[in-house]
Amino acid sequence: MSKTLRIAVQSKGRLNEDTMHLLAETGIRIGTSKRTLLVAASNFPVEVLFLRDDDIPGTVADGTADIGVVGLNELEEQGADAEIVEKLGFGACRLSIAVPKQMDYNGITSLEGRRIATSYPSILRRYLQEKGVQADIHVISGSVEISTGIGLADAIFDIVSSGSTLVSNNLKEEDVVLQSEAVLIAHRKLDPEKNAVLQELLFRIRAVMGAVGKKYVLMNAPRESLDAILSVLPGIKSPTVMPLAQEDWCSIHTVLDEKRYWEIIGRLKEAGAQGILVLPVESMVL
Numbered sequence: 001m002s003k004t005l006r007i008a009v010q011s012k013g014r015l016n017e018d019t020m021h022l023l024a025e026t027g028i029r030i031g032t033s034k035r036t037l038l039v040a041a042s043n044f045p046v047e048v049l050f051l052r053d054d055d056i057p058g059t060v061a062d063g064t065a066d067i068g069v070v071g072l073n074e075l076e077e078q079g080a081d082a083e084i085v086e087k088l089g090f091g092a093c094r095l096s097i098a099v100p101k102q103m104d105y106n107g108i109t110s111l112e113g114r115r116i117a118t119s120y121p122s123i124l125r126r127y128l129q130e131k132g133v134q135a136d137i138h139v140i141s142g143s144v145e146i147s148t149g150i151g152l153a154d155a156i157f158d159i160v161s162s163g164s165t166l167v168s169n170n171l172k173e174e175d176v177v178l179q180s181e182a183v184l185i186a187h188r189k190l191d192p193e194k195n196a197v198l199q200e201l202l203f204r205i206r207a208v209m210g211a212v213g214k215k216y217v218l219m220n221a222p223r224e225s226l227d228a229i230l231s232v233l234p235g236i237k238s239p240t241v242m243p244l245a246q247e248d249w250c251s252i253h254t255v256l257d258e259k260r261y262w263e264i265i266g267r268l269k270e271a272g273a274q275g276i277l278v279l280p281v282e283s284m285v286l
């Protein structure tokens with residue numbers, strides 16, 4: 001019996017859905033009935049501890065949870081001692097300095113002696129120190145973007161994703177200080193049995209992430225078109241080619257990047273491919 005790995009997940013908020021979706025894609029079944037604080041998986045030795053994202057870095061650092069999923073911004077802000085084992089590719093955002101549109105901004109030195117509102121004082125303090133700028137940091141826990149409008153601050157330092165919140169508050173994004181995304185973090189001293197469970201989980205997560213944006217493509221073609229078709233295909237290694245019952249025809253299978261899909265499909269048809277079938281890829285182990 002392996003030991004149960006406890007994973008801290010945001011109970012509600014922006015990271016919850018993507019994290020639970022990722023776990024589901026790795027084949028781990030977690031009951032979604034009444035959301036209790038701690039839920040065990042039925043077919044894999046993990047249990048999910050639902051917490052506010054603010055509590056995740058500390059919980060993993062002290063070993064109450066073995067691993068966790070949290071924004072890099074939150075981890076950096078708290079300076080919690082946990083190991084980043086994987087970047088997960090969702091929850092992308094950045095921590096940026098933003099100032100009122102009409103302000104004449106010429107770099108961070110423009111904020112010397114000014115007031116900056118933020119929920120991320122540690123990261124901001126570090127940045128200002130690095131740049132040798134003295135400013136007055138106002139810590140507020142929410143609605144940072146309205147601070148300049150109500151005269152609380154001259155600038156803000158906050159999370160930006162699409163940028164529309166800044167625009168609607170008459171602000172412009174200036175220095176990007178941190179690029180963030182959700183990360184999988186682990187307790188520094190996991191015991192070997194738990195670490196073995198983590199490695200199996202990581203193997204599955206990487207397989208799922210490796211398949212993101214990939215399509216499995218099958219097509220039929222006369223053998224004489226094969227060279228032309230193969231020259232169009234950027235397969236993982238080389239495409240699979242199989243004979244068909246109909247003489248001088250073959251079936252070609254490969255994996256394509258979704259981004260290049262439309263460009264390549266047209267060229268495959270021109271090269272003589274027929275009956276092109278495109279299927280989703282759920283996981284890919286390289």
Ligand code: PRT
Pocket residue numbers: 010011012013014015051052053054070071072073074091092093145158159160161162163164165166180181182
């Ligand atoms: O309740 P709990 O404490 O768990 O949640 P929370 O309210 O502290 O966090 P939550 O759920 O809002 O965000 C969790 C994590 O999602 C953050 O720590 C980031 O890592 C990540 N993330 C990704 C974001 C955004 N994108 C984002 N856009 N977090 C917040 N925002 C905010 C941003 O501050 C802005 O005010 O969303 C607003 C809209 O952004 P724009 O630029 O798209 O307009």
Ligand code: ZN
Pocket residue numbers: 052053054
């Ligand atoms: Zn939070």
